[in-house]
Amino acid sequence: MQPVRVGIIGMGGFAGSHHNTIARLEERGVVKLACACDPNPVAFTSEQLSWRFAQRGVKVFDSYRSMLAECHGDLDYVAVPTPIGLHAEMHEAATSYGLPAYLEKPPTLDFQELERMIVADRRAKCSSLVGFNFIVEKSRLALKERLLSGEFGAIRGGTLAALWPRPSGYFARNGWSGRLIIDGKVILDSCFGNTMGHFVHNMLFWTGTGGLYQWAQIAAVRAELYRAHAIEGADTFFVEADLATGCTLRFALSLACAGASTSSETVICEKAILRYSVGGQIEVSWKDGRSERISSCPFDALEENHLEYVRYLRREIARPATTLEDSRPLVVLNDLAHISSGRIHPIPADIVSSLRDEKEQKDYLSVTGMAKIVDNFLSRGIWPSYAGWRRENGEVVTPSDLPRLHNVASAMASAR
Ligand SMILES: NC(=O)c1ccc[n+]([C@@H]2O[C@H](COP(=O)([O-])OP(=O)(O)OC[C@H]3O[C@@H](n4cnc5c(N)ncnc54)[C@H](O)[C@@H]3O)[C@@H](O)[C@H]2O)c1
Structure with missing residues (x-):
């Protein structure tokens, strides 16, 4: 089975945990990290070395918009572990290419913005996941x-x-x-x-x-x-x-x-x-x-959530844990x-x-x-x-x- 292709927006904070998880899942042949970005990727030079970006052929960008513009055809989903206030615009950009997102929780805390995100999500090939850790337990x-x-x-x-x-x-x-x-x-x-x-x-x-x-x-x-x-x-x-x-x-x-x-x-x-x-x-x-x-x-929340989302994207299960x-x-x-x-x-x-x-x-x-x-x-x-x-x-x-x-x-x- 072909690995599911993912791009990660962000490299620091909790985005670093997503990179660690995706690197482990890539070794198991489950996923393939195609691209990643951060407004200042040079600040994460040592992390990129430890994640072996060069050997894995990961393309690095300093803007999520240029990353999506160049790589959207090489992706099955986009992970968005970034500040809450940026989730909606990043989800909007991903879904404009038909790509679903693994959005970190909470998707937004503004009820009106959530409604706009729900509408935008209908453009994606599959539903986005919101990463509330414990529903998959x-x-x-x-x-x-x-x-x-x-x-x-x-x-x-x-x-x-x-x-x-x-x-x-x-x-x-x-x-x-x-x-x-x-x-x-x-x-x-x-x-x-x-x-x-x-x-x-x-x-x-x-x-x-x-x-x-x-x-x-x-x-x-x-x-x-x-x-x-x-x-x-x-x-x-x-x-x-x-x-x-x-x-x-x-x-x-x-x-x-x-x-x-x-x-x-x-x-x-x-x-x-x-x-x-x-x-x-x-x-x-x-x-x-x-x-x-x-x-x-024992439960590794991030690994279990990515694995379950991959199963959904492969149509092995009917829905993501939290939409x-x-x-x-x-x-x-x-x-x-x-x-x-x-x-x-x-x-x-x-x-x-x-x-x-x-x-x-x-x-x-x-x-x-x-x-x-x-x-x-x-x-x-x-x-x-x-x-x-x-x-x-x-x-x-x-x-x-x-x-x-x-x-x-x-x-x-x-x-x-
Ligand atoms: N599921 C969990 O257990 C868990 C744990 C911690 C955080 N989170 C969630 O993860 C998300 C990120 O939280 P955090 O504390 O890591 O935030 P943070 O402010 O540390 O940002 C994380 C990263 O987002 C990236 N980023 C910021 N602005 C960007 C931009 N304009 N373009 C591209 N990338 C950009 C940067 O790489 C930054 O290091 C939040 O939604 C938070 O609630 C979830």
């Missing part, structure tokens, strides 16, 4: 099949707790981290829509009851957004979403915390509670007292969370402390009592505003409020 797909079969009874609700400590330098690693708007364009980079957006997307996947590859539809949202770090956007999210099916999901996510990174997806059903931690335990606790542990296999349309619920939920909160409140300074990790030589901000605030919200619906973090609650908003997004994001950015 075999243990996840098997558990969702059981959920859909009715084994656990109807879904009553769900929660996501995700705490990923990030040092202050994390937000300075590029020009778009933690930004709401850049040059008038809505970006909304945050732990909710981007860094831990995988887990939010997973929750919407569990609760999309219309079929295996279905995501829940959002009916109404309330949210409180906060920040401890000196950034434009929020680093801490408390979000409640009513789904079209009538059940409610609660999300608590923060980058302003200490200790190990944790994430726990919980789905509450009539007969059992499912707890799924990526890379950790998967457990079904039955209401009758039985408990079931499911083992998850642009499938990303709608996450984008809508993220946008409504910003609209509902209206403002991003600073977390009260007296409970934010600075911690120095001497081993890592990095500084973290940590919020005293975060675990309790998260538990109170997820288990009992008690908002941080009741603990005095802010005076007013978030308003209840619905998809009909989406047109307010640009004004709200601009007001949030200028309020800082």
